[in-house]
Amino acid sequence: MTENEREIVRRITDVLEKMASGRKPSRIEYTETDAPDDSTLMELEAKVVELNNLYAESYRFILDLARGKLNGDPPPHxxxxxxxxxxxxxxxxxxWQIEQIAAGDLDQMVYFSGDFSRAINQMIDDLREREELRQQLADSNHAKDKLFSIIAHDLRNPFNAIVGFSEMMVQMVNMASPADLKQFAEMIHTSAKQTYNLLLNLLEWSRVQTGRIDVKPMEGDLALLIRTNVNISSITAEPKQIQIYYDGGDSYPVTTDAAIFNTILRNLISNAIKYTPERGEIRISVDTNNRFYYISVHDTGMGMSEEDVQKLFRLDVIHTTNGTNQEKGTGLGLILCKEFVTMLGGDIYVESEKGKGSTFTFSIPK
Amino acid sequence: MGQTYNFAWDQLGDIEEGRPNLGNRTSVAVYRLMQYTMRAVLEAEYGDARTRELLVMAGRLAGSEFCKNVLDVSLPLNKFIAQLHKALIDLEVGVMRVEKSDPENLDFVVTVSEDLDCSGLPLKGVTVCDYDEGFIEGIFSVYTGQSFDVKEVDCWTTGERTCRFTIKKKAS
Known part of the structure; x- marks a missing residue:
């Protein structure tokens, strides 16, 4: 080996040792050695110098990256x-993904280094679960508020009427005419019936809330169920001389929970009676496709504005309107209907026009 | 997007009916064969700069039609980006990742890995995803109703392993 070649090898060794030392690298200039006997050795030195310089230029960027600075500009080329x-x-x-998660986007899924991803994705799952629990808690709070509101207002008012009129009867029993006494008794009866219906709904609703209602589908005839409900409800409709018609067919085979179905239809007809003026009419019809029956309760009553329709079926909005004879309502019946229809695997819709009437349609699977 | 083109989404045809056996997929090589032979002819006819412009214009048209016909533009930005990410994976176009987003100033940096157009191509020293630039621009323009400058700053063909695009709202 010539002296020049030994010098080149020494320089190469020097560069490689510096690179291997882990110390901050610095750029070096390649100096061509005079007249080397081995041109391959010169070429090797040039490559080693180039590698050193690439490493030196990258060093700051890599160091910044290691320190968590992610916006550094990498050296070009x-x-x-x-x-x-x-x-x-x-x-x-x-x-960016973590920022989105922090902002509440729990649909993110992280794919970065196995264990890390698993931990983050587990955390997202936990957050999602907590968010669902928080939502359930909020719903439960709304339900509680609704219950308190019903107890505070809707249950108290009919009791006030019962207490008031019965007290008047006691005081006036010797002075009042039989006609007056009959009127008092009728008022007490109306209030008691209203309270009883409300209690029935409250009881059913509380069973839904606590998960104590099991759907028990059985084979039956939908037309028969509807006709039975129409007959029972006709008695309630009599004082307002409202006619209830069933426009459907003779028989519709169905597999459903008859008790839950009856509660839904009873509430919808009861509502229709409440909001239909005297001598009005209520029509019940059935439509069908391959999978569902659609049962509609159409009344010729007061109807609702679009704004009022939006408030139906919602626990977080307390919305009631008195009936045509000032019958009281709580909105609980429709909420119950919605819950029950969902339990049966169907859905419920409303079409209404103020002054013209409303149509409540619910679907149930065949 | 002042220019009107003779293109409608239904020109893509009823693929299910037309290809009952071969289906809706083809190979990446076939796609690239079409893209790069067309590019070569355009370059020979119109030169490199004009070819790039034409590819960006075609990509912009494709991106805007894709956005109108495939994506739900009513989603909020983050959901829209998640939807786009999923659509590009489902269609095996590439894996898009957001590196930076500034929704207020409509300024974004996204990367596309395993890109249909370029991943695996030989090194060229210049970017080649001009069509992708236009495609991204078309999508963002339709979604926001604003005009964008999209620039590919890194590409497989410049030695990177992922394509990087800066997306900036055009100054009005």
Missing amino acids: NNFVTPFKQLQSELRHLT
């Missing part, structure tokens, strides 16, 4: 830094 740019890209995206 430097393939040495390519895998670190890839890492930078992954970390930037990960940062």
Whole structure:
């Protein structure tokens, strides 16, 4: 080996030792050695110097990356830094995803390093679960508020009437005419019936809330169920001389829970009676497709504005309107209907026009 | 997007009916064969700069039609991006990741890995995803109703392993 060649080898060794030491690298200038006997050795030195310089230029970027600075600009035209740019890209995206999660976007799914992803995704699942629990708690609070509101107002008012009129009867029993006494008794009866219906609904609703209602589908005839409900409800409709018609067919085979179905239809007909003026009419019809029956209760009553329709079926909005004869309502019946229809696997819809009447339609699977 | 083009989504045809056996997929090589032979002819006819412009214009038209016909533009931005991410994976176009988003100033940086157009191509020293630039621009323009400048700053063909695009709202 010539002296020149030994000098080149010494310089190469020096550069490689510096790179291997882990110390901060610095750029070096390549100096061509005079007249080397081995041109391959010169070429090797040039390559080692180039590698050193690529490493030196990358060093700051890699160090910044290691320190969590993700916005550093990588040196241009430097393939040495390519895998670190890839890492930078992954970390930037990960940062963005974490920001989205922090802002409440729990649909994010992280794919970055197995254990890390598993931990983050587990955390997202936990957050999602907590959010669902929080929502359930909020719903439960709305339900509680609704219950208190019903007890505070809707249950108290009919009792006030019962207490008031019965007290008047006691005081006036010797002075009042039989006609007056009959009127008092009728008022007490109306209030008591109203309270009883409300209590029935409250009881059923409380069973729904506590998950104590099981759906027990049995084969039956939908037309028969409807006709039975129409007959029972006709008695309630009599004082207002409202006619209830069933416009459907003779028989519709169905597999459903008859008790739940009856509660839904009873409430919808009761509502229709409440909001239909004297001598009005209520029509019940059935439509069908391959999977569902659609039962509609159409009245010729007061109807509702679009704004009022939006408030129906909602626990968080307390919305009631008195009936045509000032019958009281709580909105609980419709909420119960919605819950029950959902339990049967169907849905409920309303079409209404103020002054013209309403149509409540609910579906149940065949 | 002042220019009107003779294109409608239904020109893509009823693929299910037309290809009952071969189905809706083809190979990446076939797609690239079409893209790069067309590019080569355009370059020979119109030169490199004009070819790039034409590819961006075609990509912009494709992106805007894709957005109108495939994506739900009523979603809020984050959901829209998640939807786009999923659509590009489902269609095996690439894996899009957001590196930076500034919704207020409509300024974004996204990367696309395993890109249909370029991943695995030989090194060229210049970017080649001009069509993708236009495609992204078309999508963002339809979604926001604003005009964008989309620039590919890193590409497989410049030695990177992922394509990186800056997306900035055009100054009005």
